[in-house]
Amino acid sequence: MQPKRILTMQDLSCVGQCSLTVALPVLSAMGVEAAVLPTAILSTHTMFKKWTYFDLTCEIENIYNGWRENDIKFEGFLLGYLGKKSLMDLAEKAFDDFSTQNAPIIIDPVFGDNGKLYGGFDLEYVKAMRNLVRRAHIVVPNLTELCFMLGWEYPESYDKQYIESALREMKKYTSATVILTGVQFDGKIGEAILADGNIEYVMGEKLPTSYHGTGDIFASVFTANYLNGKGLAKSCENAGKFVADCIRSTPDGHFYGVCFEKVLNKF
Numbered sequence: 260m261q262p263k264r265i266l267t268m269q270d271l272s273c274v275g276q277c278s279l280t281v282a283l284p285v286l287s288a289m290g291v292e293a294a295v296l297p298t299a300i301l302s303t304h305t306m307f308k309k310w311t312y313f314d315l316t317c318e319i320e321n322i323y324n325g326w327r328e329n330d331i332k333f334e335g336f337l338l339g340y341l342g343k344k345s346l347m348d349l350a351e352k353a354f355d356d357f358s359t360q361n362a363p364i365i366i367d368p369v370f371g372d373n374g375k376l377y378g379g380f381d382l383e384y385v386k387a388m389r390n391l392v393r394r395a396h397i398v399v400p401n402l403t404e405l406c407f408m409l410g411w412e413y414p415e416s417y418d419k420q421y422i423e424s425a426l427r428e429m430k431k432y433t434s435a436t437v438i439l440t441g442v443q444f445d446g447k448i449g450e451a452i453l454a455d456g457n458i459e460y461v462m463g464e465k466l467p468t469s470y471h472g473t474g475d476i477f478a479s480v481f482t483a484n485y486l487n488g489k490g491l492a493k494s495c496e497n498a499g500k501f502v503a504d505c506i507r508s509t510p511d512g513h514f515y516g517v518c519f520e521k522v523l524n525k526f
């Protein structure tokens with residue numbers, strides 16, 4: 260059987276293991292044909308002290324014209340860091356013009372973590388993302404992104420009731436399955452999945468350190484598994500285990516990402 264071709268739309272950070280430099284190798288190694296649409300080129304990701312940013316909005320219509328000429332279609336979409344509202348409008352155009360029937364749209368909102376927005380984002384961006392996720396089949400926010408999209412304050416602590424009401428509140432904005440990542444209970448970490456009105460948890464080992472870029476790895480491994488026919492829960496479980504293995508393979512002091520290469524080599 261031919262691998263599924265998906266389009267992943269996110270930035271290309273030249274240095275710092277995240278976004279396209281993660282999605283491309285992970286999707287390919289897991290048997291998915293990864294087509295890319297870079298939204299911006301950055302010297303590094305924005306957790307470095309300084310970075311440069313070149314927005315690629317101006318080139319995307321041109322790329323789309325090239326795809327139209329060749330009748331190119333995608334059997335799935337994975338969106339990560341878009342960077343600007345203009346890219347969201349262009350993402351919708353891609354869903355409209357380059358999708359096969361029933362191609363899943365998976366959106367990781369990627370605009371914040373630990374209760375804060377990443378550098379360069381504001382509440383207008385959050386609102387635009389909340390509008391974009393109405394097109395998704397699956398949304399994969401962390402708690403920061405979920406709270407910002409709901410207009411809720413980031414909580415100092417939470418219980419299952421809080422998580423479940425936040426997930427259900429998201430139904431005001433999208434009919435997508437919502438997979439909340441990085442949920443922590445009883446010393447474990449995992450996902451809370453709201454699908455078809457039911458909530459399910461997939462919990463795994465919580466390691467003592469956290470690293471940048473693990474959300475992007477989670478989304479890529481999840482997407483590859485899901486497109487390869489694994490269900491929601493199994494895809495989350497595999498993605499969570501993969502991230503944990505990456506963290507275990509990363510030496511202290513490697514602050515800008517995880518050494519996923521070592522885990523991919525064993526895959």
Ligand code: PXL
Binds near residue numbers: 301471
């Ligand atoms: O890992 C998320 C991410 C992706 N791309 C860029 C980022 C970040 C998080 O900071 O800065 C450019």
